[in-house]
Amino acid sequence: xxxxxxxxxxxxxxxxxxxxxxxxxxxxxxxxxxxxxxxxxxxxxxxxxxxxxxxxxxxxxxxxxxxxxxxxxxxxxxxxxxxxxxxxxxxxxxxxxxxxxxxxxxxxxxxxxxxxxxxxxxxxxxxxxxxxxxxxxxxxxxxxxxxxxxxxxxxxxxxxxxxxxxxxxxxxxxxxxxxxxxxxxxxxxxxxxxxxxxxxxxxxxxxxxxxxxxxxxxxxxxxxxxxxxxxxxxxxxxxxxxxxxxxxxxxxxxxxxxxxxxxxxxxxxxxxxxxxxxxxxxxxxxxxxxxxxxxxxxxxxxxxxxxxxxxxxxxxxxxxxxxxxxxxxxxxxxxxxxxxxxxxxxxxxxxxxxxxxxxxxxxxxxxxxxxxxxxxxxxxxxxxxxxxxxxxxxxxxxxxxxxxxxxxxxxxxxxxxxxxxxxxxxxxxxxxxxxxxxxxxxxxxxxxxxxxxxxxxxxxxxxxxxxxxxxxxxxxxxxxxxxxxxxxxxxxxxxxxxxxxxxxxxxxxxxxxxxxxxxxxxxxxxxxxxxxxxxxxxxxxxxxxxxxxxxxxxxxxxxxxxxxxxxxxxxxxxxxxxxxxxxxxxxxxxxxxxxxxxxxxxxxxxxxxxxxxxxxxxxxxxxxxxxxxxxxxxxxxxxxxxxxxxxxxxxxxxxxxxxxxxxxxxxxxx
Numbered sequence: 001x002x003x004x005x006x007x008x009x010x011x012x013x014x015x016x017x018x019x020x021x022x023x024x025x026x027x028x029x030x031x032x033x034x035x036x037x038x039x040x041x042x043x044x045x046x047x048x049x050x051x052x053x054x055x056x057x058x059x060x061x062x063x064x065x066x067x068x069x070x071x072x073x074x075x076x077x078x079x080x081x082x083x084x085x086x087x088x089x090x091x092x093x094x095x096x097x098x099x100x101x102x103x104x105x106x107x108x109x110x111x112x113x114x115x116x117x118x119x120x121x122x123x124x125x126x127x128x129x130x131x132x133x134x135x136x137x138x139x140x141x142x143x144x145x146x147x148x149x150x151x152x153x154x155x156x157x158x159x160x161x162x163x164x165x166x167x168x169x170x171x172x173x174x175x176x177x178x179x180x181x182x183x184x185x186x187x188x189x190x191x192x193x194x195x196x197x198x199x200x201x202x203x204x205x206x207x208x209x210x211x212x213x214x215x216x217x218x219x220x221x222x223x224x225x226x227x228x229x230x231x232x233x234x235x236x237x238x239x240x241x242x243x244x245x246x247x248x249x250x251x252x253x254x255x256x257x258x259x260x261x262x263x264x265x266x267x268x269x270x271x272x273x274x275x276x277x278x279x280x281x282x283x284x285x286x287x288x289x290x291x292x293x294x295x296x297x298x299x300x301x302x303x304x305x306x307x308x309x310x311x312x313x314x315x316x317x318x319x320x321x322x323x324x325x326x327x328x329x330x331x332x333x334x335x336x337x338x339x340x341x342x343x344x345x346x347x348x349x350x351x352x353x354x355x356x357x358x359x360x361x362x363x364x365x366x367x368x369x370x371x372x373x374x375x376x377x378x379x380x381x382x383x384x385x386x387x388x389x390x391x392x393x394x395x396x397x398x399x400x401x402x403x404x405x406x407x408x409x410x411x412x413x414x415x416x417x418x419x420x421x422x423x424x425x426x427x428x429x430x431x432x433x434x435x436x437x438x439x440x441x442x443x444x445x446x447x448x449x450x451x452x453x454x455x456x457x458x459x460x461x462x463x464x465x466x467x468x469x470x471x472x473x474x475x476x477x478x479x480x481x482x483x484x485x486x487x488x489x490x491x492x493x494x495x496x497x498x499x500x501x502x503x504x505x506x507x508x509x510x511x512x513x514x515x516x517x518x519x520x521x522x523x524x525x526x527x528x529x530x531x532x533x534x535x536x537x538x539x540x541x542x543x544x545x546x547x548x549x550x551x552x553x554x555x556x557x558x559x560x561x562x563x564x565x566x567x568x569x570x571x572x573x574x575x576x577x578x579x580x581x582x583x584x585x586x587x588x589x590x591x592x593x594x595x596x597x598x599x600x601x602x603x604x605x606x607x608x609x610x611x612x613x614x615x616x617x618x619x620x621x622x623x624x625x626x627x628x629x630x631x632x633x634x635x636x637x638x639x640x641x642x643x644x645x646x647x648x649x650x651x652x653x654x655x656x657x658x659x660x661x662x663x664x665x666x667x668x669x670x
Contacts, residue, residue, distance in 0.1 A: 040479055046145040046165040048378060048390070049154045050333050050343050056423035058390060058410035059490040060086070060148040060475055060535060066169070069138050071585060071595045073621035074636035075190065075212070075663060078131055080138070081164065081616075083583065083600065085551040086148040086535045088575045090604075090647035093656040094186075094214045095132040095230035095260045095282075098647050101148050101162035102491070103531060103557045103575040104498075107650045110430050111467075113159040114149065116166045117252065118329070119290055120310050122158050124351050124370065125323060127433030131311060132258055133286055135234045137192060137210055139178055139667075142169045148535060149491060150428035150471050152406035153392045154343070156374055157431035160469050170250075171196055171204040171240045178208075182665025187215020187229070190665065194589065205239040217656040218643055219263070226656040227279035246296040253289040258282070263654040264317060266444035267360035272513030273453040275445045277654070286312035301334035315426040319358025325351045336379075344377040353434065360442035363434060370399040372431075388412045400432035401466045420477040431468040436499065436523055437462050443521075443651065454517035458501065461523045468496045488536040498527040528560040549583040576602035576614070576647060593623035593633075599604075604648060615644045629670050637661045 040055040042065070047057045054063060062084040071291040074080045078097045082089045088105045090098045100109035108128025114121050121134055144166050153160035174196040181192045189212070197208035212232050219226040236254035243249055251263035260282045268274040297303065310325040331345035354367040378392030393407035408426035439460040446454050475489035504520035533555035540548045555577055588594055597619050604612035618640045623633040636643070643657040 040477075040485060041499075042143075043471075044145050045167075046163055047146055047153070047154075048343060049331060049345070055417070055420050055477060056388075056412065056414065058388070058412040058424060058474065058475075059151075060487075060491070062086075062146045062148070062487075062537065064144040064146070066142055067142075069141055071097045071593060071621060071623065073595065073619060073633065073637070073663075074138070074402045075188070077134060077136065077144075077166070079637075080144065081146070083581070083597075084146045084148075085537045085579070085581070086533075086553040086555075087146060087162075088579075090574075091658050092650055092653060093226065093228035093262060093646045094217045095228060095258075096262065096575065096650075096653055097652070098133045099131065100575065101146070101164075102493075102533060103555050104161065104495075104529075107652065110158060110433065111469075111549040112162050112164060113156075114164045114257070115153055117168055117290065117307055119288060119291065119310065120327070122311075123323065123433075124431065125321060125353050125434045127158075127430070127435055130284070131315070131376050132230065132232075132260060132282075133256065133284055133314075135210060135232060135256060136166055136168060137194065137208055139180075139192070139194070140168045140174060140206075140208070142167050142173075148489070149424065149473050150406070150408065150426040150469060152428035153394050153408040153426065154376055154378055156347075156376070156394050156406065157398070157429050157466070160428040160430050160467070168238065168252075169274075171206045171238045174206045175204065178667065178669050180665055180667035182663060184663030185661045186217065186659060187213060188327055188419045188661070188663055189213045192667075198361040199239070199241075202242040202656070203239060204241075205237060207237045208235065209534060210234040216261075217659055218315075219656055220654065220658060222643055222657065226439060227261045227263055227528060228656050230254065230258065232258045242294075248294050250292045251290070254287060256284070256286045258284040263656070264652065265444075265654065266317060266358075267445055267455065269357075269360045269362075269442050269512055272442075272455065272516060273445045280317060281315070283315045286310075286314075299334070301332065303333075304331045305329070308330075317358045317361055319361050320356040321353065322355075323351060323353045325349065326343075342377065342381040344375070346375040348373055362440050364440055365438065368434065368438070372399075373397045376483075384473040386414050386416075388414075388606070396431075398431050398438060402465070404429050404431070404466055418479040419474070422477075423474040424472070426468045426469075428471065432464045432466055432525075436460050436464045436525070439523070439621075446519075448517055452516060454506075454519055456519050456521065458521045459523070461525065464499075464523060464525045465497045467495065467497045467499065483541040486536065486538045487538070488534070491531070493528045493531040495531070497525040498529060499523055499525050500527040529561075530558045532556045532558075545587040547585045549585075550581070551583075552580045554578050573605040576604060578602035591625040593621070595621040595623075601646075612645050612648060615646070629668050631667060633665065635663050635665075637663070 012341040042054045042063055043051045044054055045051055047059045064083055078089055081087050086102055098105050098107045101112050104111055108126040110127035114129050121129055135194055144670055155163055161392045178194040180192045191211040194206055194208035198204050214230040216225045217228045234256045238252035241249045261279050264280045265277045288310040292306040294304040306329045308327050313322045327349040329338040329347040333343045335341055349372040352369040355363045359427045374396040375568040376394035380388055380390045383389055390410040393405055396404045402552040404427050410424045412422040414420045437460045441458050443458055445455045448454050471493045473489055475490040477487045479485045501521045502524050504522055506517055506519050509518055535553040542548055579601055599617045601615055603614040617638055619637045621635045625631045638660045642660050647655055649655050
């Protein structure tokens, strides 16, 4: 559908303050001040669950630093993730996104594991992430580590195509007060307040409150306002304690509430044949509490224990869902002799969900409690002074498919500090979800030739096997000169047991409403696909004040059509084959900054409601630091087009159109 609105100039006044004088020593190093050596030696933890430099990681990993977050102009995590190559970001409406890595994208993309400080926010019910429930104050994020490719050996199921690990700052690094307020087009408004202090000589804490509001976007017809506004309140705390010179404790928690709307096409199963398109209210109440203990032992090995409890209550499409999660995770990092560096651990997770049926959607049974047991080991072996072999596997036992194994082998060669070549072989799985096995939803009604009606009904498969991937990757990372570095990877993947749907035998029923025909569809994990792709990103220090980051990713996904399948691999059409981006960061003197990014996203092939055309996106930010306590910024997003679609209609929500926008924000730190 074509969307047309007047092209208003998009400028955003983003106001963000500099750090006060007493915190100047803790200030994040400027992007343009960091040398390429600094960038290559960033410490990351997501690949092997231990600290290692970026240049020594045998995986395709991209790090979004805190300084890049500050200068991005983004107001939410999905927009931040657009910076990473190989990551597919598509906004469905004002409060819903489809986010995946290396294709096979859907609203609940079940092949990417998302973590916040080690706490999984992946839902075992839908098999994916509710992005409207994920809010981390951007000022408190230390970095986001994004692994492209399997991470199952250390993180387990659902880290099939990658891992997004959001790591927040220690409370010791956020001392003092922060207050910010902002607003802009689309009814956007934000307010944030935080205070950090000390507890004696060994403890530190921060407490915060965050508010945000987004107005309605434009409906698919390009003329009328949609009903997809989003209002959120979020409060939380973090405390960090040095119990001894070798022992530390972190305790943190959150409370979150959202009120939002979406446009859906729903069948009313208790009032058949009623089906209508209408605005549906969505409400969420969520909270979590986590504690993490670490100790360095006498032999310099490290042990840690992390425990968290997470709960959410969500009303969506008339269906009320509650999920309670308890998770305990133990980890031990030690050296075996001079050549072996081992990380191993064990974990236990129990989830208990409950449901009240919605308009046309329910689960059978309505409540279920599942346990997940896991253990892993990974050993990095020094074969020579410049050659390392890493082998390991995760073993899990889940309630649906029993034992699952996720082994990997990685080889890294670093002939000198400027060049790294690595390759990886891995098997990864996606754990079967409640939706795949226990879902029952009436998708649509249709007239029959005898004047009656029928219902298209989708049901889960209780015997659904785990989806699996065999993956091969090779990468090259180099600092080609003092001013330019390059990071590239090539990957090939073979998927099996992917989810499709098959048509069952039609039948008549009187169980719900008047007599009618039921045309059944059944989830079935028998589809397969092959992928081939490449990714590249670079850093060019043009001058001491100007840095450019180009990136490019391409993927070819070849689905294997299964005879008899009618809904095979819809995910295959939900990701662009080509993406490109160039980011420029420039310091205009001591107190002014200018950032600009240009991106291209290829078209999405026909997903049942037509192709989604390719689009180009231009964002820009201007920042001005005033004194020691205040910073002013101006941000414009989607400046090239007044409206564009980024995704197909999802079966649970109708898409709206992303708009050209402007936003203003002011922040004080003291």
